[in-house]
Amino acid sequence: MRLRSLAGGVAVCAALALAACSADSDPPASATDSVLTVAVPDDIQTLDPMYANFARAHNALQQIYDTPVNLETQDRGNGQLVGTPDKLKGSAFESWERSADGLTYTVKIRQGMTFHDGSPVTAEDVVYSFDRALNTKGGANWLLTQIAFVTKPPVVVDASTITLTADKPSALAIQALYMDGLAILDQDEVKSHATTDDPWAEKWLAKNAGNGSGPYKLTSWTPDQEVVFEAFDGYWAGAPAIKKIVWKIVPSAAQRLALLRSGDVDIAESLPPDQLASLKGADGVTVLSAASQNVSIVGMNNGRAPLSDKALRQGISYAVDYDRILSQVYQGEAERLYGPIPKGAATSLGDTIGYKQDVEKAKQLVGGSGYDGATVKIAFDNSKQLHEQIAVLLKSQLDAVGVTTELEPLTSAVFSERKAKKDLDMYVDESLAWINDPDYILSLTFQCEVYGNYADYCNQTVDDAIAKGWAMEADDPVRVALFENAQRALVDDAPWLFLAQPNYRMAMSSAVQGFVVRQNEVPFYYDLSLKG
Amino acid sequence: MRTASYLARRLVYFVVSVLGVLVITFVVTRALPGNPVYLLAGPLTDQAKVDAAIRELGLDRPLPAQFVAYLGDLVHGDLGTSLRTSQSVVSDLGSRWPATAELALFAIVVAVGWALLVGTLAAVFPRSVFARAADFVGSLGVSVPEFWLATVVILVFFTSLDIAPPPIGRISGTPPGTITGFYTVDALLTADWTALRASLAQLLLPGLTLALTTGAPMMRTAREFMTGVLGSPYIRAGRALGIPPARLVVRHALPNALLPVTTMIATMFGYLLGGTVMVEFVFAWPGVGKYAVDSITASDYAPVMAVVVLSAMVYLLVYLVTDVFHLFVDPRSRT
Numbered sequence: 001m002r003l004r005s006l007a008g009g010v011a012v013c014a015a016l017a018l019a020a021c022s023a024d025s026d027p028p029a030s031a032t033d034s035v036l037t038v039a040v041p042d043d044i045q046t047l048d049p050m051y052a053n054f055a056r057a058h059n060a061l062q063q064i065y066d067t068p069v070n071l072e073t074q075d076r077g078n079g080q081l082v083g084t085p086d087k088l089k090g091s092a093f094e095s096w097e098r099s100a101d102g103l104t105y106t107v108k109i110r111q112g113m114t115f116h117d118g119s120p121v122t123a124e125d126v127v128y129s130f131d132r133a134l135n136t137k138g139g140a141n142w143l144l145t146q147i148a149f150v151t152k153p154p155v156v157v158d159a160s161t162i163t164l165t166a167d168k169p170s171a172l173a174i175q176a177l178y179m180d181g182l183a184i185l186d187q188d189e190v191k192s193h194a195t196t197d198d199p200w201a202e203k204w205l206a207k208n209a210g211n212g213s214g215p216y217k218l219t220s221w222t223p224d225q226e227v228v229f230e231a232f233d234g235y236w237a238g239a240p241a242i243k244k245i246v247w248k249i250v251p252s253a254a255q256r257l258a259l260l261r262s263g264d265v266d267i268a269e270s271l272p273p274d275q276l277a278s279l280k281g282a283d284g285v286t287v288l289s290a291a292s293q294n295v296s297i298v299g300m301n302n303g304r305a306p307l308s309d310k311a312l313r314q315g316i317s318y319a320v321d322y323d324r325i326l327s328q329v330y331q332g333e334a335e336r337l338y339g340p341i342p343k344g345a346a347t348s349l350g351d352t353i354g355y356k357q358d359v360e361k362a363k364q365l366v367g368g369s370g371y372d373g374a375t376v377k378i379a380f381d382n383s384k385q386l387h388e389q390i391a392v393l394l395k396s397q398l399d400a401v402g403v404t405t406e407l408e409p410l411t412s413a414v415f416s417e418r419k420a421k422k423d424l425d426m427y428v429d430e431s432l433a434w435i436n437d438p439d440y441i442l443s444l445t446f447q448c449e450v451y452g453n454y455a456d457y458c459n460q461t462v463d464d465a466i467a468k469g470w471a472m473e474a475d476d477p478v479r480v481a482l483f484e485n486a487q488r489a490l491v492d493d494a495p496w497l498f499l500a501q502p503n504y505r506m507a508m509s510s511a512v513q514g515f516v517v518r519q520n521e522v523p524f525y526y527d528l529s530l531k532g
Numbered sequence: 533m534r535t536a537s538y539l540a541r542r543l544v545y546f547v548v549s550v551l552g553v554l555v556i557t558f559v560v561t562r563a564l565p566g567n568p569v570y571l572l573a574g575p576l577t578d579q580a581k582v583d584a585a586i587r588e589l590g591l592d593r594p595l596p597a598q599f600v601a602y603l604g605d606l607v608h609g610d611l612g613t614s615l616r617t618s619q620s621v622v623s624d625l626g627s628r629w630p631a632t633a634e635l636a637l638f639a640i641v642v643a644v645g646w647a648l649l650v651g652t653l654a655a656v657f658p659r660s661v662f663a664r665a666a667d668f669v670g671s672l673g674v675s676v677p678e679f680w681l682a683t684v685v686i687l688v689f690f691t692s693l694d695i696a697p698p699p700i701g702r703i704s705g706t707p708p709g710t711i712t713g714f715y716t717v718d719a720l721l722t723a724d725w726t727a728l729r730a731s732l733a734q735l736l737l738p739g740l741t742l743a744l745t746t747g748a749p750m751m752r753t754a755r756e757f758m759t760g761v762l763g764s765p766y767i768r769a770g771r772a773l774g775i776p777p778a779r780l781v782v783r784h785a786l787p788n789a790l791l792p793v794t795t796m797i798a799t800m801f802g803y804l805l806g807g808t809v810m811v812e813f814v815f816a817w818p819g820v821g822k823y824a825v826d827s828i829t830a831s832d833y834a835p836v837m838a839v840v841v842l843s844a845m846v847y848l849l850v851y852l853v854t855d856v857f858h859l860f861v862d863p864r865s866r867t
Contacts, residue, residue, distance in 0.1 A: 039700075042826075045572075046618040053574035137584065139576035206618035223617065223627045224818030225701045248700045250816040254683065255699050258691050264698040383829060413831030414566035420573075420582070431575075444575065451582075452575035 034231075034243035036512070036530065039256040039265040043224050043249055048205040049183035050138035055270075058180055058522045063216035063229055063245070064209050065183030066113070066236075068093040068126070069174055073516050073527065080290055081527070083518040085175040085435045086346070086474070092126055092184045092213070093177070102169030102471065107154070107162050113236040115186050115211045123156045128187035130154055130164075132200050140181030147440065148173040149470075169471045175435050179520070186211040215240045215526040224249055229525070241529040260285060260507055266530070267508040267523075272385060273331040276505055284510050289333055290517045292504040293342040294432040296325075296334070296386075298378070298394065298497040301425050303456030306374050312403075313494040315365030317355040319401040320394065325499055329389045334502040340446060340490045342501050345436040346474055347483040353491045354498060362401040375404045379418070380428040382409040387428040390499070394428075422456045429454075430502075434520045438483040439469040446490065457495040462486045535859065542855065546848050553844040554606075557837055558599050566831035567591065568615045589615075602837070612834030616827060621838045624823065629842070630713030631702055632812075632819035636804035638716075638739040643747030644797055651754025652789075655762060656781055666751065673748020679810035682741045686814065689737060697733045701816040704730050738815040742808060746800040753796045757789040791862055798854040805850070806843040 045054045049061050070091040071083030090096075094110040113121040131153040133140035144150045147170060154164040166173055176182075189211045193204035209218035213236070216229035227247040233239040248265060250256045257275045260268040261282060271279075279287050300307040300316070307313055326334050338354025341347060378394055380387040388409065395405045405426075410418065418424050433441045443450065443466045448458035465482040472479040491498075504521050516527040569585045586592050590601060605612060611621035654666040689696035697704055708719040708727040716735070719728035761767060762785055770780050807821025820839050827835040 043617065045616060048618070051572075053572060137577070137581040139574060141581075142576040142578075222707065222818070223619070223624065224823065225816070248816070249818070250700060251822065252699075252814050252816070255686065255814060255816065258686065259698055259700065262691065262694075262698065264700070411566060411829050411831070413568055413571045413829065417565070417567045417570040417831075420570045451578045 034530075035246060036242045036244070036267070036525065036528065037246045037248060037265045038267040038269060039250045039259050040247045040269045041249070041251055041253070041256065044221070044227065046206045047209050047218075048138070048202060049180050049185075050133055050136045050140040051202075051206065052180060053139065055522070058520065060209075060218060060227065060229075061180040061183060062214070062522050063525055064214045064218055065180060065185070065212040066091050066121075066214050067180060067182050067184065068107075068177040070178055071518055081514065081516040082290070083516050083524075085172075085178055085437075085519055088174060088178060091178075092121060093174075096164075096174060103166050105164040105166075105173070106157075107164055109160050109162060110236060111160055113213055114234050115213045116217045116232050116234075117186075117211050118234065119186065119188075119211075121184060121186075121213050123159060123162050125187050126184055127154050127156055127162060128190070129183065129185045132185065132190070133182060136200050136202060138181060140179070143176045143179060143181055146443070147176040147435075171470060171472060171474055172435055172437055172440055175437070179434055180522075184213055216245060235526070237526075240526050242525060245525050257507070260509070263509070265509075266512055267506065269506070271505075271507050273329070273333060273505075276333070276507060277331055279507055286508055286510045286512070288506045288508065288515055288517070289503045290505075291335065291344060292432070292501055292517075292521065293344045293436055293519070294430060294502060294504065294521065295337050295342050295498070296330075296390070296430050296500040296502055297337070297428075298390070298499065299419075299424075299427045299429055299455040300495060300497070301422060301456055302458075302493075302495050303422055306371050306376060307425055309369045309371060310493060311365050311369035312371045314355075314492075315362045315369060315371075315401065316398060316403060317494045317497055318358045318362035318365060319397050319403070320355070320497055320499070321357050321397050322355075322499060323357070325390060325393055328393065329386055330500060330502050333505060334500040337498040337501050338491070339487045339498055340496070341438050341441060341483070341487055342433075344501075345433065345438065345441060347438045347480050347487070349484060349487050353487060355491070355494070359401060366402050371403065373404055375406050377406050377408040377425045378428065379408040379410055379415060379424040379426065381412050381415040383412050384428075387430075390428050394426075394497075419454045420451070422454065424454075427454065432521060436519060437474065438486070439466055442466050442483075442486060446495065455495045457493070459489055459493060461489045538859065539856070542852055546852060549848055550841065550845055553841055554603075554837075555599075557840045558602065559595070561831075561833045561836050562595055562598070564831070568831045568833070571830055572615055611838040614827065614832055614835045616830045616832045616835070621835050624835060625820065625838060625842065626713070628807075628818055628820045628823045630715075631817060632807045632821065633805060634702075634714045634716065635735065635738055635742065635808075635811075635817060635819065636801065638735050639742035639746060639804055640797070640801045642739060642743035643750060643800065646743065647747040647750035648754055648790075648793070651751040651793075652758055652781065652786065654751075655755045655758035655789075656777075658759065666755070669744075670748045670752045670755075673744045674752070676745070677810070678741060678745050678808060679814060681745065682738065682811050682814040685737050685741050696737050697730075699737065699815045700734075701818055702731060702734050703727065704734065707731075738811050738817055741811055742804060746804060750793060750796050750800065754789065754793045757792050758785060761785045761789045787861075791858065794854055794857060798850050802843075802847040802850045805846045807839070 040056060042056055044060050045057045046052060049065055052058050052061055068091060069088045071085060072087040072089040073081050073083050074087055076082055092110055094108045096105045096107045098105055109123045109126055115121060133144055134153060149166040149168045149170045150164060151167055152165060154162040156162050190201045193201040215232055215235040217232050219230045220228040229245040231240040231243045253271055253275055256268040257271055259265045276287055279285050300313050302308055322336055326336060335343060338351050339349055343350050378391045380391045391407055395407055398405045419427050442462060444452045446453060446457050446462050447466050448463055465486040468482055469479050504517055511531045513529045513531050514527050518524060569582055573582050590598060613620050614624055617624055650666050654663040657663055686699050690698060702715055707715055708724040709722050711718045711721050715731035716728060719731060767785055770784055807819045807824060809821035809825050812819045812822040824836060824839040
């Protein structure tokens, strides 16, 4: 036992249920085995699954609630475990069958599944959860109506069967249902908190963990301080290996790193590249690094001068020193991104398309464009250090080819608002598609007039591919050709600077086993176990 | 009588100042660019839903109408709801304010203690090694940023020497049952000795960091005024009359030197009660300072308003108490 003499630190350690002292040798193995302590940077924004939009909310909700379907764990063979939406397994949906016209799904609801309080998960609960998603304004509504094309709640056929009907066929209808927005809620509980002003109990569910059926229950929440989850031993797939998860909310990355090094926590979330690099060779610490489909980009405003000029955007695309961004900002822990569809997503053309730095060509294109020397502002969210680094590098590279630039640091809220209102020239951003399919990715960011099309881009070839792609099977050669064309068109139009695919990285104690990198990059603690 | 009218006047000032702060904060938070809805909506939405959310929050209404609605809620004790935490601002502050106040009280007590002791001794023995050391610590305390000091303190006492508990906020383990919200007080009241030790241990590093930075200017002020008083004619007369040196310092010099120091203490205490963002950030201390900054980043108006107005009230209250205190100790302020 190490000395923690200030104010009787030994007692402090004992009182900790051994969680923070797991690196010490004294505590009995059985106790340390069952507690996982995680240092996270921030607190939960909302507990209403349909409105979750930030990492911590997803992180909590994924443990508390089951979704209709889940990601099957796949072993990549190199010791890496991944979960992607192209391999699904049933969760609340035990199995499903699609009708010949592709519109109706006959779904078997898993029997014997219970909520945390022991009451059964019924077909009515599932239907209610869909109904709530369709009647509230969160992300789940968008997934159902815009991706699955489901606008009506499912219908109960019998106690173990429902039918889900879409307005038009969608290749991604079931894939969209793995996301935590479609959490299965206990309708009796939620209804008991509904009021006439708030028929879907949005106020209550935003700040209370409902009676979910997921592998963990949220048992204690001290704001900005600590969140505790305890295992739900009645989980349908079997009791979780780790009995208790403790989140310590530690806003400073340097302190999260220090806590991991000292063994006070088992996982340190969201460490920046320089701190992860400092862990190289550290005793008892593993840094997981996996290819990711998260894309690091700089959007350009295609809808207003001067960047509405295609030749200027192409010129800028040639001016960027991509290698320097990979090595300097991401310290080499990233792959180059060449186009709108990242490597790892279906139909990606990888490095067969895209721009490489060519300063002469950049100068030519900029010179030959209609660019009049107006100042181009490079905006970034000033809470994101890496985005600032990208903006700074970009500025010098663009200045070198004759484009006058200015940095525009903004607070998160201002950045989001002006981005959504298409009121920024260039913006440094990141985007992780939760479904690795070109139709999902393009419809979210490049479809004409769609909300998330912050670059204000519009191209008929791309929109055609998006529209036609939905009804086709993922491996249909016609569909593949459509999206390959769309990628070429997008690269030629250069609405974004396609910079990088930064690796997904997580620093953890070597005792943590079974970490699965899921498509949405939200850890699922049910996968994990601790080596004694 | 004169005292009563003075107090009444101060009370009116207090109310007018708070109202002024309310108006200014309201206008400034709303006039600054940034609408919280866009950040919270995320990309999976459409403009109609965003507009509906803005309407629901009343953010599309004219500023005066919004202000009247805010005041209406305020008199009913409703500070609004934080969009960033989904909780009511009252409950958010209910958990964060005690964290800040407990740390501030701890820090100010330690700061006053060391500042007065060291300041007085340094003035009494001006040419000693001790006085030089005090000089050094004083300059260090006023010139070193809290953020840096906090980081160094953790590096030394937790990471290297391993004699301090990890910087994970207010307590390791189970907090005591809630009575006042002050962990140390609640632990005492519920006779939870484990929690008392644990919460005191967590207070030490951030408390000492703040005690050094806020105590340093106090110490320098105390020393300066003490030096002045010690050189004044009445002290020299006292010395000539053979009053023992210790009695001369404690009974005759100190009370006169203390007065300006109390103003300094009030300023520092007011500052601490507003929440010390950087120290809270480094020590993962769940206080109002970091809460306010996070809310500003998200353009989350209700909590920003609440924190600013609360801090202003606390400041004004601390000053009021100081002035009343002066009224009784210092005969000059009664004229």
